[in-house]
Amino acid sequence: MSSEWPLWEVFIRGQHGLNHRHVGSLHAPDAEMAINNARDVYTRRNEGVSIWVVKSADITASAPSDKGPLFDPSNSKVYRHPTFFDIPDEVGHM
C-alpha cells in the first residue's frame, strides 16, 4: 500500500531562530497527512517547533556525476576565501 503513496522529505526546525533541517523522509497520501506522520515519526523526543514537508518528486537535485564540473573549479580560487586579511589583536575572536 505504501508504494502507492508519494514520498515526502521532512524538515524540522529544532529551536526558534535555527533553520529547518532535513531529518528524513516518509510516505503519505497528501501534505496534511505528511505533516501528521512527520510529527509522529520525527518529533517523538521533543525535537521540533516547526515542520516542513515537500514532495520528494518536487525537489530538483544536482546529478552526482556533475560533482566535478560543479564544485572542483572553486578549489583553485583561493582568493575567494577571506584568508588574506591581518586581523588586529584587539578584534579578538571573530
Next chain:
Amino acid sequence: MATATPEATVDKAALLEFLLRTGDNALVLGHRVSEWCGHSPVLEEDIALANTALDLIGQTQLWLGLAGEVGGRGRTADDLAYLRDGYEFRNLLLVERPNGDFGKTLMRQFLFDAWHYLLLKALKGSTDRRIAEIAEKAFKEVAYHLERSRDLIIRLGDGTAESHRRMQEALADLWPYTGEMFVGDASDAALAEAGVVPSPESLKAGWDEIVADALAEATLKRPADGYMHKGGRRGVHTEHLGYILSELQFLQRAYPGATW
C-alpha cells in the same frame, strides 16, 4: 479562616471511583491500541498508533497514581493496573471492544477521543487542583489524538467504496457502546455538584456536535440511538476484558514483584 479544600469535602469513595474509571479507560484503550504495534498497514501509522498507546498509558500512570493516593491503602499505579481482577475495573465497554480491522480501530478511537477531549477540557477547570493538573497535560495529547482519528475516519469514510463500507459497519458495530459515556450515577452527581468533574450527561451535546460534523464530512450515516450496552463503569464487563487482563497482567501474576 481555613476554607475547606475540595479534597477534604468530597466523598473519597466517589473520587476514587472517578479516578479508576478515568485511569482504566486510558489503560485498557492504551493496551488495545498497543496491540497494533508491528501490525499496522504502513510504518507511519504503526508509529502513530504506538504514540497514541504510549500517551494513554502515560495518562494511566497519573490517574491510577492519584487513585492509589486517594484510596489510602498504599497501592501504586502498578498495583492497580496489574493486581486487580476484571470486576474491579471501571472502564467503558467501548474501550475493551476488539480492534477489528484498522478502520474499526480508528472509529473506536474517534468515538472515544471526541468524548475524552470534552471530558479533559472540562476537567482542566476542576476544583480539585490535582485533577486539573493531570487534565492540563493529558488534554494536549488528546487534542492531537482527536485531530488524527477525525482526519482518518473522514478519509476512510469518504474514500473508496470498500473503505466507506467498512467504516459504516464499524460505526454500526460500535454505536451501541457509546451511550455508556453519558450516563451518570450517584457518585458522578456528587462530584459534579462539588465542581470536581463535569456530569457525564453534560458532555453529550458537545459530543453529538463533534461526531455529527465528522460523520457528515466522512459521508457516513449516524446510526439511530437504540439499545445501549452498559456495565463497564460499575465493573460488569464483556468477556474481552478477561483476555486483555490475562495478557496485560501475566508477568506480575506469574512472577510477583518482577522488575526490569
